Amino acid sequence: MQSTARNFKHNAHDALRDANLQDSLSKLKVGFSERRRQAAERLPEFEALRDRARDIKDHTLANLDFYLEEFERKVLALGGHVHWAPTAEDARRIIADLCKGAGARTIAKSKSMISEEIGLNDHLETLGIEPVETDLGEYIIQLRHEPPSHIIAPAVHLTKDQVADTFLEHHRALGFTKRLTERNDLVAEARQVLRQKFLDADVGLNGANFLVAETGSSMLVTNEGNADLSNTLPKMQIVLASIEKVIPTLEDAAVLLRVLARSATGQESSAYTTLNTGPRRAGDLDGPSQYHVVILDNGRSSVLGTRMQDMLRCIRCGACMNHCPVYGAIGGHAYGWVYPGPIGAVLTPQLIGIEEAGDLPNASTFCGRCESVCPVRIPLPGLMRHWREREFERHLTPRTVRQGLALWSFLAQRPRLYRRLTGWANRLLAVFGRADGRFRSLPLASGWTRFRDFPAPQPGGTFHTQWARQRSRTRP
């Protein structure tokens, strides 16, 4: 997928002025986040499960090569195939070859963020293969030629009315000529249109929430049942998963499942959790006769053993974006690439480069809500801070910011000068701001005062002088 992360600031400005988007985003607070809070409160073991989930992922990452080989061994023993893709290009080529080999014209896809990451759909289309997205949200944005704006609710930026218009435009040719107004009617129409696609598809392609090393199973969690239809009806199943999706055992999966659905949508359990293990067996009455797993690295292995390794614990629940004030204000598209929100701000610079995505780790208030809800306790603000440091080291930070920081560090290292200067500034602002208690505009601070007033200092001097006074008073 083509990145527009470089234009983050511009994207964010546009997003703030988009009335439909702001309407959709206003539902985030009362939707997923509130339901997550209730689900967590209903389960007394939730915090202990989060600790365990973090430990399972850390253990797996420390032994990642072992578990990947173990997974491969099990798949091969059952007559399945494992393909290793170091880069996005490798993965595209492997999948295209498999589709061509199967003589595929249509493939039924269920939601896979990695397929967005490697730009799979565009590639298949150039080869004359039609990829049909079957997750409702993915289907809607595929019709609109838009990228996903959320990792579990890809069409969360759209209102019901926008979906109705999209369906009317694209389904008219199929005989659906009425503009729908109810959500359940929209769902029913998509079901009807996509049912035929499932039956026609030659290949089913899906991602994986987990790969279980113990059994060689790929595990998928969905609410719609689309992934299950896509891995049952076509004659070939392709699973596309990145290296960090592997986990050791089914017991570990049980722990991760308990935190995944609750963190994502606040459900006790998603409707469908499916384990696929190899191709159909002798005597089976349905199921694909070919089972392929494509394992993608795409830069992830180089994160292991570094301070950034924690990002690989991510189980893609979306809780960090549901709870992020920045995501809540601008939505997912402004981030400019596949993964938005706090995890995107950490992952995107790793996957496409800090030069391209440098604005993303800076788009944070460091309020820490993302870390506080992350089911695998990824220290997201800490990782964003680390990216900011790297940007600074590599002179990617804008000149004005660097000069500002240089000036501040010059002063901070000279405490007497610092106190004298801040004292003057404080008195000056207090004198000029006495009348209103605030400033509507201020020289050198227009970036602040354009959007909000700057408060005039309260009487009593700077923090330093008040602190000194307080200490001398309380000291015996």
Next chain:
Amino acid sequence: MSARSQILDGIRRSLHRGELGGEARAAVEQRLSAPPRGPSVARAQLPQPEKVALFCQWAEANNATVARVSAAEVPGEVAGYLARNNLPASAAMAPSPQLESYDWASQKMLSLRRGPAGALDHVSITGAFAGIAETGTVVMTSGPEHPVSLNLLPDTHVVVLREADIVSGYEDVWARLRTRYGKNAMPRTVNTITGPSRTGDIEQAMELGAHGPRRMHIVVVRE
């Protein structure tokens, strides 16, 4: 260098070690062969009758409907459910010995076809490998006696579940799978299903009947 070793060697390089060996390898192999369980969920650790009740409660909370009957009443309950909901009195049924043990011939109006689901089947009837009390989830394993398409294609899925097959949590299902299929062995597909198909993709509001069944009726059989 092959793509495979490119990735695996890359991982080892980043982790500052070679291939796992010695004690480190023995430790992960041990963890794999005797999988440790995570924190257990207290709400499902109950005697069997309460476990069954908890299963029914959560299944209903997740939009399934539940009927509790004796084995002799199963065919009548299924026919009655279809009639009460104005659904067609014909169904595709899993060819399983458990289901064949019920007296379907007693329901003259009900027409049954054994085999996988086709595009035109409105109703399916299947058994279940297990039920999970913690979340009201039914567990389906694929095989000659249970085609997967029956769980997914029809609008209405009727599940016949024996009380004795209701367990506390996922971990008990894994234990049963290992007993039934052997250690490290699995059927091609295990579907764990919690209520009817749904989606939250339009304005985060849950709507039922996205791609899988719109209705799930669970017949819990007393023994």
